[in-house]
Amino acid sequence: MFRSTMVVTILDCYTDEAAGLGVPPYLGTYPRYLFGYFREQKKEVHYLTIDDIRLLMLYKNRRPEPSEKQKTNIYTYNTTGKDVSAILKKTTTLVVILGVHVPGKYLSAVPGTLREVVPLLKDLRCTKILTGPALFGTQLEGGKFSERIHSAGFDEESFDFSYDELRRYVVLGAAILKEIPDLRVLEIETGKGCAYGRCSFCTEPLKSSVAYRKTEDICAEIRALYDAGARYFRLGKQTCFYSFPEPIELLRKIRSECPDIKVLHIDNVNPRHVIGSRGEEITKALVKYATGGNVAAFGVESFDPEVIEQNALNCRPDIAFKAIEQLNRYGAGQSPNGMPMFLPGINIIFGLIGETKQTHTENIKGLQHILDEKWLIRRINVRQAAIFPETPLGKKAGNKFVRKNRQHYWKWRNDIRQNIDVVMLKRLVPVGTILSDVRMEIYDGMNTFGRQIGTYPLIVGVEKKRLELKTFYTIRVVGHMKRSIVGEPV
Incomplete structure (x- = not known):
């Protein structure tokens, strides 16, 4: 497939999927697998x-340093x-890793888009x-149709390795850490x-049928990265994770x-399995x-019974x-x-x-019930659906409902932020809470x-202080914003 004299460069434009994150500080699976694959190919x-x-x-x-008025x-x-x-x-072959399927906001990174790259x-x-x-489309913003590449000088290759093949590549791929001078959270695949x-x-159902890696293979990969x-x-x-x-x-x-692992967390969980x-x-x-600080991302997506039924969502409110x-x-x-041990999102x-x-009325009702029961939720992600044509949403409705209700979204979103998020955040980390190992990442003025x-x-956020970036601090909570907290070093 490739010439023996080939010099391969892996260009990581970062990835964000329903099942998998590769936006810094996360290092996704795609670059690690490919690094190991090409190393095995010598x-x-x-x-x-x-x-x-x-x-x-x-x-x-x-790279000019930002002034005291800049971000x-x-x-x-x-x-x-x-x-x-x-x-x-x-470089004789440039392999470009790219794709966002669940648009989000990122503190210290911006994924590349096809239009940019x-x-x-x-x-x-x-x-x-x-x-x-x-390869299945990408979209950095919710409420829009996905972008697709139309030749533009690129070949397309899925590099869809079997789990037997990955057994070799993941260990060799650990050497990629020598190429990265900064801290990374290693995203580990347990299944697809x-x-x-x-x-x-x-x-996710478009990409693969259900398969799980062997426990010993996952542990071998983690040991190689740990070493x-x-x-x-x-x-x-x-x-x-509960279905593994x-x-x-x-x-x-x-x-x-x-x-000596410092962080071991999970991500997606179907409430049915819980x-x-x-x-x-x-x-x-x-x-x-x-x-x-671990979080099980439950999904839920909607508390409206009609929406749940029409979109075949994975669980009812009860x-x-x-x-x-x-x-x-x-x-x-x-x-x-300083954070709760393990909560849902x-x-x-x-x-x-x-x-x-x-x-929206049903969503507020469901979220208010959580508050009334005194349960804690680590986070509530609110976003507009990105429309991928091959999904049932893309085929049946496209952006019909995005267009129909777009005028309401900021109000609906703000209702959740003001009436649910702020109350929850104050319960989660009250004023005076001490948070350890907070790593400072960016300045804003x-x-x-x-x-x-x-x-x-x-x-x-630490107000009116420019702390050293990429350095860990112990922080005391002194205030709350809609989705973040105000702190001071101790």
């Missing part, structure tokens, strides 16, 4: 980021510090291969596909074999073996409430880092089939913003 392989390309081509390798430039925050021009000159790379004289979620697989908006210096891990690349065949054994082995026959024991194991109660029963206690998606003004390392960490 190729000369390099790793660059879209920030490297921006710095070279848009800023001529000049940190997050478009060039995650560079590798290499001689990018020299690497590109000798194609012009930046058009003059490079090498074979260019596009891979990653963008979705056993439920019917939610109207989701792209290479990694200490922050998230078992996040799957649609439901051996979740408790996996957690136990990781903690036994890698005793209240299933194994759910309670898995919850207890996560509280025991994972680290503080199921979600039972799962929320269980995680609170075992995981709401404060952990050593909820998504609310605007633009689904059947959405009406009553949908004289203010500094940071967060703990992990899954869905709280943004912490």
